[in-house]
Amino acid sequence: xxxxLKKYKKFLPLYLMFLPGAVYLIINNYIPxxxxxxxxxxxxxxxxxxxSAWNGLSNFRFLFMTSDAWVITRNTIMYNLAFIxxxxxxxxxxxxxxxxxxxxKLKKVxxxxxxxxxxxxxxxxxxxxxxFLSHSTGIVNNSILPALGLExxxxxxxxxxxxxxxxxxxxxxSIGYGCxxxxxxxxxxxxxxxxxAMLDGASKWKQIRYITLPSLTPTVITLTLLNIGRIFYSDxxxxxxxxxxxxxxYSTTNVIDTYVYRGLMEQSNVGMSAAAxxxxxxxxxxxxxxxxxxxxxxxxxxxxx
Amino acid sequence: MREKPFSKFQILANGVMLLVTLVVxxxxxxxxMSSITDENVLVANGYSFFPAKFSLDSYxxxxxxxxxxxRAYGVSILVTICGTLLNVSLSALMAYPLTVxxxxxxxxxxxFVFFTMLFNGGIVxxxxxxxxxxxxxxxxxxxxxxxLLVNAWNIMMIRTYFQTSIPDSLYEAARIDGASEFRIFxxxxxxxxxxxxxxxxxxxxxxxxxxxxxxxxxxxxxxxxYNVQNLLNQMITNIQYLVQSSNSNxxxxxxxxxxxxxQMAIAFVAILPIMLIFPTFQKYYAKGITMGGVKG
Numbered sequence: 001x002x003x004x005l006k007k008y009k010k011f012l013p014l015y016l017m018f019l020p021g022a023v024y025l026i027i028n029n030y031i032p033x034x035x036x037x038x039x040x041x042x043x044x045x046x047x048x049x050x051x052s053a054w055n056g057l058s059n060f061r062f063l064f065m066t067s068d069a070w071v072i073t074r075n076t077i078m079y080n081l082a083f084i085x086x087x088x089x090x091x092x093x094x095x096x097x098x099x100x101x102x103x104x105k106l107k108k109v110x111x112x113x114x115x116x117x118x119x120x121x122x123x124x125x126x127x128x129x130x131x132f133l134s135h136s137t138g139i140v141n142n143s144i145l146p147a148l149g150l151e152x153x154x155x156x157x158x159x160x161x162x163x164x165x166x167x168x169x170x171x172x173x174s175i176g177y178g179c180x181x182x183x184x185x186x187x188x189x190x191x192x193x194x195x196x197a198m199l200d201g202a203s204k205w206k207q208i209r210y211i212t213l214p215s216l217t218p219t220v221i222t223l224t225l226l227n228i229g230r231i232f233y234s235d236x237x238x239x240x241x242x243x244x245x246x247x248x249x250y251s252t253t254n255v256i257d258t259y260v261y262r263g264l265m266e267q268s269n270v271g272m273s274a275a276a277x278x279x280x281x282x283x284x285x286x287x288x289x290x291x292x293x294x295x296x297x298x299x300x301x302x303x304x305x
Numbered sequence: 306m307r308e309k310p311f312s313k314f315q316i317l318a319n320g321v322m323l324l325v326t327l328v329v330x331x332x333x334x335x336x337x338m339s340s341i342t343d344e345n346v347l348v349a350n351g352y353s354f355f356p357a358k359f360s361l362d363s364y365x366x367x368x369x370x371x372x373x374x375x376r377a378y379g380v381s382i383l384v385t386i387c388g389t390l391l392n393v394s395l396s397a398l399m400a401y402p403l404t405v406x407x408x409x410x411x412x413x414x415x416x417f418v419f420f421t422m423l424f425n426g427g428i429v430x431x432x433x434x435x436x437x438x439x440x441x442x443x444x445x446x447x448x449x450x451x452x453l454l455v456n457a458w459n460i461m462m463i464r465t466y467f468q469t470s471i472p473d474s475l476y477e478a479a480r481i482d483g484a485s486e487f488r489i490f491x492x493x494x495x496x497x498x499x500x501x502x503x504x505x506x507x508x509x510x511x512x513x514x515x516x517x518x519x520x521x522x523x524x525x526x527x528x529x530x531y532n533v534q535n536l537l538n539q540m541i542t543n544i545q546y547l548v549q550s551s552n553s554n555x556x557x558x559x560x561x562x563x564x565x566x567x568q569m570a571i572a573f574v575a576i577l578p579i580m581l582i583f584p585t586f587q588k589y590y591a592k593g594i595t596m597g598g599v600k601g
Contacts, residue, residue: 025421
């Protein structure tokens with residue numbers, strides 16, 4: 001008993017170190033997990049989550065009766081799929097280009113350039129996009145379209161353009177992230193493989209095809225699977241700030257995250273919002289687990305667990 | 306080294322990347338240009354890379370009569386500094402015990418941290434808890450606490466670094482010498498772990514500087530607690546309100562909207578700190594991405 005106590009006394013400082021952060025995680029992460037039950041309740045602000053009355057599945061029934069459920073699910077998944085494909089293809093292309101530049105200095109310049117927009121807040125990105133697309137003052141309507149002899153477009157009320165705009169903006173903003181990972185993988189490729197290939201007279205394209213791309217495959221598979229694990233989540237800022245929360249664009253810009261936000265903050269429709277949030281959390285959790293199981297099969301060291 | 310002339314491929318690669326660099330830089334240039342364009346010209350001709358008339362009025366306005374704007378910068382700076390320091394210290398304090406192999410319960414503690422990466426309650430319960438249960442609304446804590454203070458990813462990254470880059474023998478020697486765990490933490494772990502702490506600090510700092518959602522959710526009445534991003538966001542909201550409601554009750558909203566030039570100037574000053582420290586901190590940031598990117 002005494003030795004037991006002594007043993008724990010020795011470890012006590014370590015537990016104390018862990019404690020403050022742990023308390024935070026309980027408050028910030030664990031309590032809201034339990035709070036997910038609000039999806040099955042008729043939420044009453046005065047009573048709070050725990051005291052509010054249960055109402056079974058009716059929040060979900062209301063959610064899935066509307067066409068919203070389908071639209072936000074479709075948008076969330078389709079955008080994420082597009083982002084995965086484009087960020088992979090463009091990211092690898094840029095990474096290969098950057099690794100074969102004329103000088104070390106240029107390589108640094110290009111690397112910084114692709115990373116820079118990634119550091120911007122979505123509010124700023126929204127402002128920048130607005131400078132291009134604003135109906136009366138935007139540079140696209142004022143300078144670019146007239147130069148091409150085209151009519152001005154009311155960008156913030158024409159939903160059809162937004163899949164292209166959002167995909168472009170997302171690539172512009174976040175291409176640096178994957179690109180840097182691919183660059184570090186390419187830097188890790190044994191240089192002698194390229195030397196041998198060149199001695200054999202392999203063209204640049206053949207070197208890429210038979211050395212670079214195969215070396216990148218594990219990274220690509222892992223990144224893709226992990227992104228599929230997060231396919232039910234989207235960058236709230238991108239879908240809220242860049243379309244400027246414009247109601248006319250919802251059919252192509254509303255994703256689960258923006259839907260949950262609007263239900264909660266703008267329409268005070270906590271029930272439906274909570275149901276959509278629950279749907280996202282649970283399906284998202286299952287997808288993360290499945291994606292990780294697959295990653296573990298493909299390349300164990302990259303699996304989360 | 307290289308004796309051969311540049312290959313066709315290199316010329317193509319550089320051509321494309323040069324173009325990409327332009328596509329990255331030009332939008333920021335447009336932001337800067339519109340912040341120094343004369344307001345009348347801006348309204349008449351729209352945004353332009355080559356404004357017909359320059360004016361520094363927007364920046365003059367920010368300095369002279371922009372108490373609200375300067376205050377928002379103050380909030381941004383204060384919250385970013387406190388948040389970053391707290392984030393890094395709390396994460397390091399959590400990460401170190403997780404590296405002590407014979408610590409009873411270590412596996413459970415690991416899982417406790419890790420599980421938050423897999424599953425989360427989402428914004429609805431979080432919002433209800435922070436705003437109703439804890440009552441954080443319209444306090445400065447709202448900018449500091451929800452979501453950003455500690456996250457599992459930072460802890461895992463720091464733990465991995467402590468484990469792989471600080472030799473076990475150092476800890477053991479210190480323990481044999483009778484050093485307390487706090488002493489080991491302060492004299493070995495922190496000094497030797499500096500690279501990872503700086504790296505994680507850049508992530509935390511950027512997250513705080515760029516955050517606008519906490520203000521969106523929790524700063525409702527006391528607009529004095531807005532940070533720069535909230536201020537910028539509010540200007541858009543007010544404009545949307547003007548555009549969407551055609552009734553006459555909008556004059557108060559209209560009065561709160563600074564001119565486009567001023568908005569662009571605020572936006573530009575909001576990214577200025579990032580631009581200024583980018584050369585120094587980008588290598589840490591990039592390192593963080595490549596170290597944990599696949600997992601991030």
